Amino acid sequence: MRTAERARELPESGIRKFFELAEARDDVISLGVGEPDFSAPWAARNAAIGGLERGRTSYTANRGTAELREAIATRHEGYDQSYDPGEEVLVTTGASEAVDLAFRTLVDPGDTVAIHEPSYISYAPGVELAGGEPLSVPTRAADDFALTPECLEAAGAGETDLLVLCYPNNPTGATMTDAQLAEVAAFCREHDLRVVADEIYSALTYGADHASIATQPGMRERTVVVNGFSKAYAMTGLRLGYALGPADAIDAMNRIHQYTMLSAPTTAQIAALEALRSCDDEVREMVEEYNRRRRLVVSRFNAMGLDTFEPGGAFYAFPECGGDDEAFAEELLEAEGVAVVPGSVFGAGGEGHLRVSYATSMRELKEATDRIARFLEERD
């Protein structure tokens, strides 16, 4: 069948190749997984089952149930963010839908959108589907992959219309402090940039609490914050996210959402409400376990000579393997059956690095890092 040009022109994701290589073997320990290894807290799953039992299988309001929007707004008050649940919150089918809606709402044909890289692989295609042109803004290992005004300046981001910001970052695990965000916010105000802030990993930070650019002076009115339940509550498959922003932006996003999605999955909304109400202890335990794994993995990589900065969030470490990261990852998979994702898949600045997910049991992490150490020894 003839397909549309815009679909044909979308590049294949670089992750696909590694997925196929890894799937072809059955002895693989995968450090290539971008989702939690935990299951959603039982209370949330149980609430979802209860909803099904009571026959709650119809649509909800387009923007999501009133209770869930209320609970989301209350949660964000705890982060010094104030959003009106009636007009400034939109519940979506995964954070992915919220990102897509934000692009379709904020990008006019011909607009350019600055995307710091390395970053999650969906932003550039999302911008292109919305008719915009992505502009790559490489971040630097020397800055631990934080976005700086210098990086923005060097890439010519001052001329763009929108900035996509994702911290804690996939794939690097990098986080940004309030002070660092203040500099980016100043750049955005000076060049009149709006921001889509994908904060899906905000609950997974180690040491310092998450900082949002939307709390910087003058930024709330020019920022759409995207978040969701997938990473914090380990419920990726339930597909539930949300967007927070000024009423006019959320209203416009909801206009698209009502035609394309109608409402986010009802069962998932029920689970999410329970997650917000009663599952914070479990999130805390998951974060503590991620933190132990993070420390183990980072210390082991540094000990074996793969320089790794200390990632402040998400569940990724980003060791430097030097040279051709794709070849390194392929050889590692071939020789030792350990799957990692080459950093260059995530765009400019990722080359010479590997994305290592520590959303895997401690036992497997130990085995995998032992194998990587052996691979390095035998390669020399």
Add this chain to the structure above:
Amino acid sequence: MEAEREVLDVLARNAREDIEDIAAQTGLDADAVEAAIASLEADGVVHGYQAVVDWDRTEDGKIRALVEINVELDRETGYEQVADRIAKFPAVDALHLVSGDYDFAVEVLGGSMDDVSRFISEQVAPMPEVTQTVTHYIMETYKDGGVRFADGDDDDRLSVSP
């Protein structure tokens, strides 16, 4: 104290972690981990290290029972004294003073139902303070020590995902 808590969190999940790995996971150095463990042991926070065993899967098995015990105290005898006497039996795996309808909840481990019955009727019931015992044999254990006893911890996630 923070260090001890971090070390304890690791040990409570896996008491077989070696010192180097505990150090890596907690961000402490190996000496600090050793010191924390020594002080946890000295302070009676950590009393020992045991495997979580599903006895039903062993060849000769073991029978476990939960036993409710009611006691009558007098001027000379308190819960502490009764507990001390019951705890001395090696068959007693765990002993708790509880609120509710009875006084002590006892976990008894024996080679057979007969062993456990005889232990209760011949050793525990005749104690002068004991007024009543109710024995519940454990038919099946689904979770113990925080560990779910079940097959299949299948990871059905895609092996590589964005």
